[in-house]
Amino acid sequence: MLVIVRDLHLTDSTAISPPPATRTGQVDRRASRDRRSRLRLPVRVNIHYMNGNHDWYFHLPGANFDSIRQKVIDRLGLRNSVSSFPHDPSESTTIQSIFAQHQVYARHGDIFDPFSDVKEKGRNYACLTKLSHAQVHELPGVLSQRRTERKGI
DSSP states (O other), rough: HHHHHTTTTGTTTOOOOOBBOTTTTOOHHHHOOTTTTTTTTOBBBOBBOOSSSSSSGGGSSSSHHHHHHHHHHHHHHHHHOOOOOOGGGOOOOHHHHHHHHHTOOOOOOOGGGGTOOTTTTTTHHHHHSOOHHHHHHHHHHHHHHHHHSSSSE
């Protein structure tokens, strides 16, 4: 996955770069299959991350999680703030504004999954149910250690 992300040049905000059209309005085949072709036309994009149940750790508050989120923001070229990544569109005025501008609504489907969304006990319980309170607080260090062990991820 991260190889694909690196190839898309997300960090310089030009992830989308369609090939140009020819004089006849057809796709310029010299650039259509080569994503790195200098003939391609870079389009500026701003990517905002909304998380779901499997990446719920990015939603947890705290300075340790802020530092993890900052690494994700830097690596993927996101436009999110370092505070908790939103799960629901209502948690981000920026995302709400973008959705309104484009007349779309999107959300993670885990809200329809009773295993991932235990309304009586809350989202943290549902997503972190197998971790103890102490393990959740140790999680930033564990994730950082795994990153170091994998080198480059």
